[in-house]
Amino acid sequence: MTNAKTLQVTAQGDREIVMTRVFDAPRRRVFDAHTKSELAKRWLLGPPGWSMPVCEIDLRVGGKYRYVWRRDSDGKEMSMGGVFREIVPPERLVATERFDDPWYPGEALDTLVLVEQGGKTTLTQTMLLASREARDAVLKSGMEKGVEASYDRLEEMLVGSK
Amino acid sequence: MVNYSNALDATFSALSDPTRRAILSQLAGGQRSVTELAQPFDVSLPAISKHLRVLERARLVVQEKEGRIRRCRLSAEPLHDADDWLENYRRFWEERFQLLDALLDEMKTQEKKRRRTKRQRR
Numbered sequence: 001m002t003n004a005k006t007l008q009v010t011a012q013g014d015r016e017i018v019m020t021r022v023f024d025a026p027r028r029r030v031f032d033a034h035t036k037s038e039l040a041k042r043w044l045l046g047p048p049g050w051s052m053p054v055c056e057i058d059l060r061v062g063g064k065y066r067y068v069w070r071r072d073s074d075g076k077e078m079s080m081g082g083v084f085r086e087i088v089p090p091e092r093l094v095a096t097e098r099f100d101d102p103w104y105p106g107e108a109l110d111t112l113v114l115v116e117q118g119g120k121t122t123l124t125q126t127m128l129l130a131s132r133e134a135r136d137a138v139l140k141s142g143m144e145k146g147v148e149a150s151y152d153r154l155e156e157m158l159v160g161s162k
Numbered sequence: 163m164v165n166y167s168n169a170l171d172a173t174f175s176a177l178s179d180p181t182r183r184a185i186l187s188q189l190a191g192g193q194r195s196v197t198e199l200a201q202p203f204d205v206s207l208p209a210i211s212k213h214l215r216v217l218e219r220a221r222l223v224v225q226e227k228e229g230r231i232r233r234c235r236l237s238a239e240p241l242h243d244a245d246d247w248l249e250n251y252r253r254f255w256e257e258r259f260q261l262l263d264a265l266l267d268e269m270k271t272q273e274k275k276r277r278r279t280k281r282q283r284r
Contacts, residue, residue: 007259009252014178017251021259025266033265043261047254136174139251 011139014132019125027114027121031090034112035059049073061087065095082107090114097127104137106130176220181205182213186222189236196232 008020023030033039041055046069054068066081079100086094093112109128114121129135176182185199200210214234217223224237 005263007252007256009248009255011174011177011248019252019255023259023263023266025270029266029269030262033262033269039265039269042265043258045258045261132174132178136171139174139248 011135012126015129015135017127017129017135017138019123021123023121023123024119025121026090026119027116028090030114030121030123031093034093035087035089045069046071046078050078054079059084059087061085082110085109104129104134106134108134108138172220173222176216176222179213179216182217185210185213185217186236189223189234193233193235196234199234 005022005024008018010018012018033043035057037055037057040057041052044055044067045052050069050071052067052069054066056067057063057065061084063084064081065084066079068077068079070077080097081100082096082098084093084095086092091114093110095110096107097110098107107130111126111128113124113126115124116122127138129138177186181203184203188194188199188202196207196210196214199214200207203210214223214225218225221237221239223234226233226235
């Protein structure tokens with residue numbers, strides 16, 4: 001049961017990153033959690049210590065979304081957004097994504113597919129990047145974010161122990 | 163850090179080709195000669211040798227000469243580094259998805275409550 005929930009991440013071909021995970025909920029709820037801003041801002045957070053002051057979603061084909069994250073310690077911001085290309089509730093969502101301060105080249109295309117079986121939902125999120133270099137940069141960022149998050153935690157610990 | 167990064171670039175670049183990935187999965191079953199490796203593919207020996215050189219540069223394959231036969235074996239260490247990347251990316255998303263799990267539970271409870279109130283009103 002716990003195994004079924006394990007998140008799978010694979011690098012596919014040259015330009016894709018594919019994530020798969022099972023959620024113990026019907027796909028309508030999973031779809032809402034991705035597309036209603038008051039729900040999305042509850043879980044689409046950055047690393048620990050970052051808040052999400054802006055989460056705007058205009059859910060229609062050609063409509064835009066915009067996310068802003070802020071590091072509470074120094075106010076540093078990171079923001080991204082994109083345009084919805086395909087919306088098929090509650091099973092499919094395709095949108096572009098681009099960071100305002102780009103850390104990977106080009107624009108990415110995200111495809112979310114939700115398949116429901118027996119009240120559980122299998123989520124598959126595919127991120128198609130402009131080039132292999134861009135894909136590898138995204139994977140590398142995981143490492144940097146991880147390191148940054150641990151520094152933040154260390155800082156918290158040090159401040160707390162004073 | 164720069165060297166580490168370059169090594170990872172070489173690993174991902176080497177892994178981006180389907181023939182090279184197939185060669186690696188063959189080698190995961192044990193040592194093979196170059197001729198043995200070439201057999202399942204519709205490509206020439208020089209073409210396989212070229213793929214092997216790429217894999218060798220990425221330190222994914224080690225070639226050893228035994229008399230006139232070149233034997234290849236898998237060197238898994240760079241693959242572990244690439245795994246570390248995926249692992250960090252995975253961890254970042256897993257933290258988000260655990261928040262989503264909690265949110266979905268909450269949505270379920272709220273829907274139940276709403277249904278109950280509706281029924282009571284009737």
